[in-house]
Amino acid sequence: MSGLTRLMRITLQLESLLVLILCVVIYHIKHYSWGTFAICFLLPDISLLGYAFGRQAGALSYNIAHSYSGPALLIMLFALSQQQLWLLVALIWCAHISFDRLLGYGLKYTEGFSFTHLGRLNSKRR
Secondary structure, X not given: OOOOOHHHHHHHHHHHHHHHHHHHHHHHHOOOOHHHHHHHOOHHHHHHHHHHHOHHHHHHHHHHHOOOXXXXXXXXXXXXHOOHHHHHHHHHHHHHHXXXXXXXXXXXXXXXXXXXXXXXXXXXXX
């Protein structure tokens, strides 16, 4: 993506870093298990298996698992029910998404895994 300037990339990375820190701080304040965090942190990457069924299926499954919509819905469920599990899962999931985006792994286009809304992976950064 040629339209993504260096300043935009830095802004998006800073945003992702702040979301990651917020998730970790809330997780710590809630005294949730760090073992659970470690075990579950990479679970959204199971969505990569969608690529076994082609680029379109892969992009769809990856984008569903790496959109902030899922964690946001879980936070709403937590707000309505006060069931701690919803918040725990939402924080881990959101932390994973923000960590990925911090590293440049954005939502995928159907052209292939390397084509993301944050720019093309493995291309020289400007």
